[in-house]
Amino acid sequence: MTDEIVIKAEGLTKKFGNFTATDHVTFEVRKGEIFGFLGANGAGKTTAMRMLCGLSQPSDGTATVAGYDVATEYEQVKRHIGYMSQKFSLYDDLTVEENLVLFGGIYSMPRKKVRDKITELLQELGFEAERKTMVKSLPLGWKQKLAFSLAIFHEPSIVFLDEPTGGVDPVTRRQFWELIYRAADNGITVFVTTHYMDEAEYCDRVSIMVDGRIDALGSPAQLKRQFHGNSMYDVFYALARTAKRGD
Amino acid sequence: MKALPYLLAKEYKQMFRNWLLPVVFILLPIAMMNVVPRIATQEVKNLNIAVIDCDHSTLSSRLTQKLQASEFFNLYATCPNYQTAYDLLQEGSVDFIVTIENEFEHNLYRTGGADVMVTVNAVNGMKGGLGNSYLTQIVMQYAQELGYENGTVARRPVTVEPRYLFNAALDYKPYMVPALIAMTLILLVGFLPALNVVGEKERGTIEQINVTPVSRIEFILSKMIPYWTVGIFIVGFSMLLAWKIHGVTPAGSVWLVFLFNIVYIFTISSLGLTISNYSDNMRQAAIVMFFFIVIFILTSGLISPIASMPHWAQEATRLNPLRYIITAMREIYLKGSTFHQLLPQFIPLCIYGALASVWAVISFQKNN
Numbered sequence: 001m002t003d004e005i006v007i008k009a010e011g012l013t014k015k016f017g018n019f020t021a022t023d024h025v026t027f028e029v030r031k032g033e034i035f036g037f038l039g040a041n042g043a044g045k046t047t048a049m050r051m052l053c054g055l056s057q058p059s060d061g062t063a064t065v066a067g068y069d070v071a072t073e074y075e076q077v078k079r080h081i082g083y084m085s086q087k088f089s090l091y092d093d094l095t096v097e098e099n100l101v102l103f104g105g106i107y108s109m110p111r112k113k114v115r116d117k118i119t120e121l122l123q124e125l126g127f128e129a130e131r132k133t134m135v136k137s138l139p140l141g142w143k144q145k146l147a148f149s150l151a152i153f154h155e156p157s158i159v160f161l162d163e164p165t166g167g168v169d170p171v172t173r174r175q176f177w178e179l180i181y182r183a184a185d186n187g188i189t190v191f192v193t194t195h196y197m198d199e200a201e202y203c204d205r206v207s208i209m210v211d212g213r214i215d216a217l218g219s220p221a222q223l224k225r226q227f228h229g230n231s232m233y234d235v236f237y238a239l240a241r242t243a244k245r246g247d
Numbered sequence: 248m249k250a251l252p253y254l255l256a257k258e259y260k261q262m263f264r265n266w267l268l269p270v271v272f273i274l275l276p277i278a279m280m281n282v283v284p285r286i287a288t289q290e291v292k293n294l295n296i297a298v299i300d301c302d303h304s305t306l307s308s309r310l311t312q313k314l315q316a317s318e319f320f321n322l323y324a325t326c327p328n329y330q331t332a333y334d335l336l337q338e339g340s341v342d343f344i345v346t347i348e349n350e351f352e353h354n355l356y357r358t359g360g361a362d363v364m365v366t367v368n369a370v371n372g373m374k375g376g377l378g379n380s381y382l383t384q385i386v387m388q389y390a391q392e393l394g395y396e397n398g399t400v401a402r403r404p405v406t407v408e409p410r411y412l413f414n415a416a417l418d419y420k421p422y423m424v425p426a427l428i429a430m431t432l433i434l435l436v437g438f439l440p441a442l443n444v445v446g447e448k449e450r451g452t453i454e455q456i457n458v459t460p461v462s463r464i465e466f467i468l469s470k471m472i473p474y475w476t477v478g479i480f481i482v483g484f485s486m487l488l489a490w491k492i493h494g495v496t497p498a499g500s501v502w503l504v505f506l507f508n509i510v511y512i513f514t515i516s517s518l519g520l521t522i523s524n525y526s527d528n529m530r531q532a533a534i535v536m537f538f539f540i541v542i543f544i545l546t547s548g549l550i551s552p553i554a555s556m557p558h559w560a561q562e563a564t565r566l567n568p569l570r571y572i573i574t575a576m577r578e579i580y581l582k583g584s585t586f587h588q589l590l591p592q593f594i595p596l597c598i599y600g601a602l603a604s605v606w607a608v609i610s611f612q613k614n615n
Contacts, residue, residue: 053458054614074614075460083458087451093264094257105253106459150455 039209
């Protein structure tokens with residue numbers, strides 16, 4: 001991990017009418033870091049993440065991702081990031097290989113490189129037999145691993161993961177985090193939201209959002225000291241209890 | 248434009264993996280070309296009449312026979328009195344009652360004139376009106392015939408001999424077929440694109456696209472091009488069907504038919520995609536598109552001629568792309584009009600297409 005800053009948000013805000021989904025959040029993420037973005041349902045995590053990915057315009061504040069302003073240079077931002085949404089969003093009427101070829105092509109990767117990477121990737125995941133399988137017939141855990149691999153297929157410098165392990169069994173969750181670690185080892189910055197507190201412990205640093213604000217930010221060890229908890233669960237519970245917003 | 252071939256490959260695969268779509272592309276033109284020209288006819292035939300012959304004379308029976316012999320009428324019943332005939336009209340068995348007066352023959356010989364009363368069911372105004380004029384014609388001819396026989400009419404009075412141009416047999420099929428091709432197209436390459444982008448929104452796959460640097464033009468082109476190829480296939484296939492089934496072929500150039508339809512397909516697929524871009528779910532897109540299709544069809548001149556509409560409605564039809572294609576197609580099919588003659592249709596259609604396609608690209612938002 002270096003001190004180079006790849007995500008920088010200052011007073012980032014998103015309002016929908018009178019409702020402030022994300023309320024002036026300020027934080028920085030360093031290159032190669034695994035940054036956990038925690039918060040109860042409706043705390044504003046997905047909204048913040050969508051602004052950082054250039055899908056949504058901030059109502060106020062600024063943010064840069066990979067050095068580009070998310071409000072104006074969002075198409076540049078998109079060249080440097082990968083994104084895995086909360087809802088599975090690969091084409092389930094295309095095969096595993098066809099999905100990878102499609103997104104490789106969209107990011108203008110050379111054909112040969114795409115071919116080689118697919119072989120390599122399917123080997124790594126143990127998916128060789130599923131190369132020509134329609135994505136819709138894969139089990140959920142496999143789909144999630146594939147979605148993650150696709151999000152980093154074009155070798156982005158940052159990958160955003162929105163609840164990537166929701167509904168996935170513990171074993172697959174473990175394997176999934178191994179993939180995340182491997183990506184981080186390759187220098188990819190990982191920005192991840194989760195509801196699993198054991199996963200929060202795997203992160204280098206964690207922020208916790210309550211009612212659209214970031215109420216805590218630090219390494220899991222620091223936060224546990226600060227909130228006098230034994231686990232991240234205690235920290236999260238102490239903060240989430242203060243929330244005024246319902247689900 | 249590096250991503251376009253990949254996006255197109257994806258669209259074609261998805262289109263043909265959905266088994267229903269290719270089946271519809273084949274079956275809908277067959278159904279439209281085979282069935283609709285036979286049933287969507289405005290010719291009035293098989294009108295049922297009831298005759299009340301109060302005279303029972305030679306001359307009154309001859310009139311009844313004339314009515315019976317007409318290709319337009321079926322003599323449903325001869326009734327003893329008006330009430331019986333009126334009951335038949337009430338229950339819907341007959342649409343016309345012809346009452347031949349008492350002393351019909353006597354009056355004719357004596358005064359040279361006699362009365363025939365015609366009662367018409369005018370619920371369907373057009374049927375009633377046309378039927379009435381056929382009836383009048385038959386009665387008048389009969390009167391003339393009697394005039395010759397008696398020598399009261401010396402020579403043939405002035406007669407009008409119409410000469411019908413472009414569709415000598417006044418056949419309804421060559422008039423309907425070109426318009427039906429335009430209708431088949433809007434149902435397929437107008438409606439299906441409307442469900443396309445919004446379908447990706449519903450499935451969530453649009454997120455994965457929006458987060459890539461793919462350009463809006465490339466994405467929209469990848470959505471349109473497959474429908475263009477399908478549309479061009481449908482035009483060719485429908486023309487072939489019209490020729491094989493009804494023997495209807497364009498009097499003008501086949502290439503001109505294709506040229507017009509390409510611009511038209513471009514226009515309606517752009518409109519469909521624009522609606523899709525604005526919609527949040529497929530139901531919404533379908534209802535909005537359905538609204539437009541119904542309005543477009545009703546004001547296109549497909550059924551009622553534009554020239555008979557009120558002035559404001561005629562002006563409003565200028566906003567209807569279907570109007571231009573249906574007019575142009577009928578002119579090419581029946582009159583054999585040339586490109587130059589059809590410029591008043593071609594230019595608005597091109598402007599429409601250009602605006603709609605720009606709108607389709609602009610309304611696709613990757614960032615909001």
